[in-house]
Amino acid sequence: xxxxxxxxxxxxxxxxxxxxxxxxxxxxxxxxxxxxxxxxxxxxxxxxxxxxxxxxxxxxxxxxxxxxxxxxxxxxxxxxxxxxxxxxxxxxxxxxxxxxxxxxxxxxxxxxxxxxxxxxxxxxxxxxxxxxxxxxxxxxxxxxxxxxxxxxxxxxxxxxxxxxxxxxxxxxxxxxxxxxxxxxxxxxxxxxxxxxxxxxxxxxxxxxxxxxxxxxxxxxxxxxxxxxxxxxxxxxxxxxxxxxxxxxxxxxxxxxxxxxxxxxxxxxxxx
Amino acid sequence: xxxxxxxxxxxxxxxxxxxxxxxxxxxxxxxxxxxxxxxxxxxxxxxxxxxxxxxxxxxxxxxxxxxxxxxxxxxxxxxxxxxxxxxxxxxxxxxxxxxxxxxxxxxxxxxxxxxxxxxxxxx
Numbered sequence: 001x002x003x004x005x006x007x008x009x010x011x012x013x014x015x016x017x018x019x020x021x022x023x024x025x026x027x028x029x030x031x032x033x034x035x036x037x038x039x040x041x042x043x044x045x046x047x048x049x050x051x052x053x054x055x056x057x058x059x060x061x062x063x064x065x066x067x068x069x070x071x072x073x074x075x076x077x078x079x080x081x082x083x084x085x086x087x088x089x090x091x092x093x094x095x096x097x098x099x100x101x102x103x104x105x106x107x108x109x110x111x112x113x114x115x116x117x118x119x120x121x122x123x124x125x126x127x128x129x130x131x132x133x134x135x136x137x138x139x140x141x142x143x144x145x146x147x148x149x150x151x152x153x154x155x156x157x158x159x160x161x162x163x164x165x166x167x168x169x170x171x172x173x174x175x176x177x178x179x180x181x182x183x184x185x186x187x188x189x190x191x192x193x194x195x196x197x198x199x200x201x202x203x204x205x206x207x208x209x210x211x212x213x214x215x216x217x218x219x220x221x222x223x224x225x226x227x228x229x230x231x232x233x234x235x236x237x238x239x240x241x242x243x244x245x246x247x248x249x250x251x252x253x254x255x256x257x258x259x260x261x262x263x264x265x266x267x268x269x270x271x
Numbered sequence: 272x273x274x275x276x277x278x279x280x281x282x283x284x285x286x287x288x289x290x291x292x293x294x295x296x297x298x299x300x301x302x303x304x305x306x307x308x309x310x311x312x313x314x315x316x317x318x319x320x321x322x323x324x325x326x327x328x329x330x331x332x333x334x335x336x337x338x339x340x341x342x343x344x345x346x347x348x349x350x351x352x353x354x355x356x357x358x359x360x361x362x363x364x365x366x367x368x369x370x371x372x373x374x375x376x377x378x379x380x381x382x383x384x385x386x387x388x389x390x391x392x393x394x
Binding site: 145146149150153154157187189190191192193194197200201 | 284285286287289290292293294296297300301304
């Protein structure tokens, strides 16, 4: 039986798709057969971030509507064994997502995959609701910034009331926080909410802290999940987060400013 | 940087303000979320009925739902105006309620509770 994870946030632009791509890749790297599904119907982007945009023929909506078979729509990643992408439609709208249709596709996927990762669109409309409805685990992507934190709290409320697990009175969806775009230097200056502040407000366990990093843009430029950039702090932080998700005990890195040598201080270089 | 700045108290960090503002707004939002959907409507309709008879301040009404294991209570607290104001109101409104207590209490409150045993409503 596969586990269904939703990567969600409420607010847009906080790093859901970047995190979905990285997380799915991380799970596959550890040997789990993983599929990542784009739920952002009409605003397809996971394909670009994963670097498979030119291989999309059929999509999630085609499968829901019976216009294509699941195997025709699934794209196998060229770099990583065990990793598949189910892109969404760029022309349809979110009404194309029906609960029955989504359920049918998830049931079929769960026969084959260890993990099904649902990349939620922003907002709390149909697309976002469908992406979280069947979830067993939720990863809440949050930036250390007021509007993102508030929207995350809102989406936690939605998970607790409108997910399948909530509606059927089952064990609740597990919720973990992924704090992204964290800048320890600004935190030290008192210009940014601390990890502990966000944890205190949202009151859910911390899965990982991803530092603000230029590697994220570089990776998306070339269609490579940032977790594959093992020289970058962001890539390492995602790798740690995947390990923690799987139950490993890993210390949090990159939460305090990195000590700068005399040379870089003289040059006023920032990492 | 001037040496005098060194002794000056640092301005309050903006991150501290962010945290405080979030805590306040979210406490409010969470309280609103934990009630069932019909509470705001119920509150408005109750108010409309009472306002027909008594001059009340809309901000001095509290509707609260407490849910226990097999019994829920709905509590409605309405603060009535002081007696002078009440008099003015009853003059203006033909079917005004006459409060039984004539003490010059500055504030009066009507409390009511409705128990509905076994009520189950998912929120």
